[in-house]
Amino acid sequence: xxxxxxxxxxxxxxxxxxxxxxPADFLHVVIDGAVEMFARNAGRETTLSFVYxxxxxxxxxxxxxxxxxxxxxxxxxxxxxxxxxxxxxxAMQADTSFMSAIVSELATGxxxxxxxxxxxxxxxxxxxxxxxxxxxxxxxxxxxxxELGVEKRVLAARLGMTPENLSRAFTALKPHGVEVRxxxxxxxxxxxxxxxxxPNPIIDDYTT
Amino acid sequence: xxxxxxxxxxxxxxxxxxxxxxPADFLHVVIDGAVEMFARNAGRETTLSFVYxxxxxxxxxxxxxxxxxxxxxxxxxxxxxxxxxxxxxxAMQADTSFMSAIVSELATGxxxxxxxxxxxxxxxxxxxxxxxxxxxxxxxxxxxxxELGVEKRVLAARLGMTPENLSRAFTALKPHGVEVRxxxxxxxxxxxxxxxxxPNPIIDDYTT
DNA sequence: CGAGTGGCTTGATAACCGTCAATCGAAATA
DNA sequence: TATTTCGATTGACGGTTATCAAGCCACTCG
Numbered sequence: 001x002x003x004x005x006x007x008x009x010x011x012x013x014x015x016x017x018x019x020x021x022x023p024a025d026f027l028h029v030v031i032d033g034a035v036e037m038f039a040r041n042a043g044r045e046t047t048l049s050f051v052y053x054x055x056x057x058x059x060x061x062x063x064x065x066x067x068x069x070x071x072x073x074x075x076x077x078x079x080x081x082x083x084x085x086x087x088x089x090x091a092m093q094a095d096t097s098f099m100s101a102i103v104s105e106l107a108t109g110x111x112x113x114x115x116x117x118x119x120x121x122x123x124x125x126x127x128x129x130x131x132x133x134x135x136x137x138x139x140x141x142x143x144x145x146x147e148l149g150v151e152k153r154v155l156a157a158r159l160g161m162t163p164e165n166l167s168r169a170f171t172a173l174k175p176h177g178v179e180v181r182x183x184x185x186x187x188x189x190x191x192x193x194x195x196x197x198x199p200n201p202i203i204d205d206y207t208t
Numbered sequence: 209x210x211x212x213x214x215x216x217x218x219x220x221x222x223x224x225x226x227x228x229x230x231p232a233d234f235l236h237v238v239i240d241g242a243v244e245m246f247a248r249n250a251g252r253e254t255t256l257s258f259v260y261x262x263x264x265x266x267x268x269x270x271x272x273x274x275x276x277x278x279x280x281x282x283x284x285x286x287x288x289x290x291x292x293x294x295x296x297x298x299a300m301q302a303d304t305s306f307m308s309a310i311v312s313e314l315a316t317g318x319x320x321x322x323x324x325x326x327x328x329x330x331x332x333x334x335x336x337x338x339x340x341x342x343x344x345x346x347x348x349x350x351x352x353x354x355e356l357g358v359e360k361r362v363l364a365a366r367l368g369m370t371p372e373n374l375s376r377a378f379t380a381l382k383p384h385g386v387e388v389r390x391x392x393x394x395x396x397x398x399x400x401x402x403x404x405x406x407p408n409p410i411i412d413d414y415t416t
Numbered sequence: 417c418g419a420g421t422g423g424c425t426t427g428a429t430a431a432c433c434g435t436c437a438a439t440c441g442a443a444a445t446a
Numbered sequence: 447t448a449t450t451t452c453g454a455t456t457g458a459c460g461g462t463t464a465t466c467a468a469g470c471c472a473c474t475c476g
Contacts, residue, residue, distance in 0.1 A: 021410050041330040042406050048325060060315040060322075069322050069410050092311070099307055103300070106314040107268040113321035114268075114277050117256060120328055121368050122249040124462070152424065160329050165463060167425050182424095182472090198250050202229050202277050332432070360454065370434060375455050390442085390454095 002091050006083035017072040017080065024061035024068050026082040029054065033078025036154065037070045047157035049116075050075070050150070059105060062088050075150065118203050125161045126169040130197035132159060133178065133185055135206045146185040210299045214291035225280040225288065232269035232276050234290040237262065241286025244362065245278045255365035257324075258283070258358070267313060270296050283358065326411050333369045334377040338405035340367060341386065341393055343414045354393040 008031065011017065017028065020039055028035075035051040048070055051057050061068050062085040092099045119128055132155070136146045148155060156166040170180050176196050177188035187193055199206075216239065219225065225236065228247055236243075243259040256278055259265050269276050270293040300307045327336055340363075344354045356363060364374035378388050384404050385396035395401055407414075 039326050039330065039410075041326065041408055041411060042335075044330045046326070046329040048322065048329075060318045063311060063315045064319070066319075067410060069319055069326070093304075093308070096301075096304060096307070099304070099311065100301070103271060103307065103311055103314065106311065106318055107271045110268045110314055110318040110321060111272070111274075111277055113318060113325060114256065117321060117325050117328070118247050118249065118254070118277070120325070121254040121256075122247065122252045126462095127250075162464060163424070164426085164465080168463090171425095200249055202247075202275060203249060334432095371454070372435080372456085373433060376433090379455095 002083060002087055005087045006081055008079060008081050011074050011078050011080060013074050013076045013078075015074050017074065018058060018068050018070075020068050020071045022068055024058045024066065025085055027059060027062045027085060027088045028057050028072070029081040029083065030057070031079040031081050033080075034075040034150075035072050035078060035080075036075050037072050038157065039070050045157065046160060047154065049112075050158065056105065059102070059109065063092070063102070063106075065089070075154070112205065115203050115205060120160055122203070125159060125165055126172045127197060128159045128161075129166065129169045130173055130176070130178075130193055131199050131204050133173075133187070134190070134193060134197055134199055135204055136185075137187060137190065138206050142190075144187045144190060146187065148183045148185060152183075210291060210295055213295045214289055216287060216289050219282050219286050219288060221282050221284045221286075223282050225282065226266060226276050226278075228276050228279045230276055232266045232274065233293055235267060235270045235293060235296045236265050236280065237289040237291070238265070239287040239289050241288075242283040242358075243280050243286060243288075244283050245280050246365065247278050253365065254368060255362065257320075258366065264313065267310070267317065271300070271310070271314075273297070283362070320413065323411050323413060328368055330411070333367065333373055334380045335405060336367045336369075337374065337377045338381055338384070338386075338401055339407050339412050341381075341395070342398070342401060342405055342407055343412055344393075345395060345398065346414050352395045352398060354395070356391045356393060360391075 006026075011033075017035065018024075030051050030053050032053055035057065036047055037049045037051065037057060038045060038047045051072075057072055058068050058070070065085065092102055119131070123131070133146055136148070137144065140146055150158070152166055153163040156163045159166065161169070170178065173193065173196070176193045177190070178193060179186045179188065214234075219241075225243065226232075238259050238261050240261055243265065244255055245257045245259065245265060246253060246255045259280075265280055266276050266278070273293065300310055327339070331339070341354055344356070345352065348354055358366070360374055361371040364371045367374065369377070378386065381401065381404070384401045385398070386401060387394045387396065
């Protein structure tokens with residue numbers, strides 16, 4: 001029933017999929033590509049998260065039948081599964097294991113948001129960047145060579161700073177063994193960077 | 209079963225109930241009093257939220273059987289209902305309507321965290337304070353006279369600033385009709401304050 | 417090849433915020 | 447009443463970040 005009512009859509013890069021303050025009509029599942037969640041207020045804009053396969057967005061708004069708190073745009077060509085909000089709510093009531101999965105997904109998202117809040121309230125921009133790089137290094141095999149994966153201005157918004165400030169943050173990390181060439185970052189001395197970053201398992205979403 | 213295994217405890221003011229990075233053994237329900245959720249990192253500390261009756265805390269950690277991301281301390285004498293984590297998880301699987309309630313509570317908490325993140329990334333300290341006061345005014349009847357309800361240094365941590373900076377933020381709001389005397393704030397011209405604050409229903413948790 | 421484009425970087429400046437130190441003031445205590 | 451205490455405030459200063467402007471660089475396209 002869920003699958004019957006939903007449909008798979010292709011979108012080009014840079015397309016706005018949903019707008020904040022609008023009703024959450026569909027639960028979105030990223031099958032392929034990448035999506036940026038962002039929000040605006042009083043002329044300012046910030047990026048709240050990236051969603052990669054297989055990830056969902058605006059689940060909470062769908063469940064509460066409320067408006068989106070965030071907008072979403074594709075970062076690249078993407079395939080998105082769109083499931084009508086009402087179908088999600090019905091399926092949840094009909095299928096306990098599905099509801100259980102939703103609880104798990106919601107709890108994880110909630111905890112990630114809390115971590116992000118701590119990241120922003122308890123760290124400077126350079127520290128957030130250092131931890132971002134260290135996480136990427138772990139995710140990419142710990143070779144000491146890291147691909148940023150997104151444009152720097154997008155990364156800046158994700159880290160809660162301006163592109164100018166991101167440049168300066170990279171410069172500040174240079175004495176700690178961080179070299180940047182385009183989208184590729186090399187770590188001469190990960191331990192020294194770790195000393196600055198002080199990665200914390202209850203803020204940063206990776207182990208070791 | 210839930211009620212059988214759980215117990216109601218009284219705590220004095222200022223007592224730490226749970227510590228971050230420790231396993232979530234009990235779901236906590238604030239029956240009476242007030243609780244401050246806070247977190248530390250690298251010598252810094254910040255307050256993430258206040259919990260008043262009837263509110264819960266560390267629900268997500270309990271459900272995922274993981275460690276707390278936040279610490280909790282009482283702001284005043286409080287009565288807390290403590291429910292063993294395993295009981296919560298069992299009851300959830302046994303009772304669909306209970307699980308449904310958990311979904312709702314999780315989704316609300318998730319959305320509140322996102323709002324808070326937007327509040328911090330998209331506003332200055334003075335703007336956050338202005339919106340905080342306007343929300344209190346609405347909650348307290350819209351009379352233009354507002355009780356802060358917590359010590360200023362606690363409020364400062366909640367708003368993500370130092371006590372010194374909170375003092376200066378109050379001073380900055382003076383030209384917008386905000387007068388402070390101790391814990392009581394009076395709004396000479398709420399509309400002028402609103403013009404500065406630009407309250408936004410998808411950031412601030414109140415409706416006009 | 418050359419001009420244009422867009423992302424990135426750098427510099428100058430100002431706004432914002434944190435830290436340290438001193439002081440104020442109200443409430444509790446002797 | 448005098449004193450102590452502690453939260454709140456103020457001033458000075460430095461660190462952090464945003465803004466504005468200019469320049470750099472790689473890539474695209476004519």
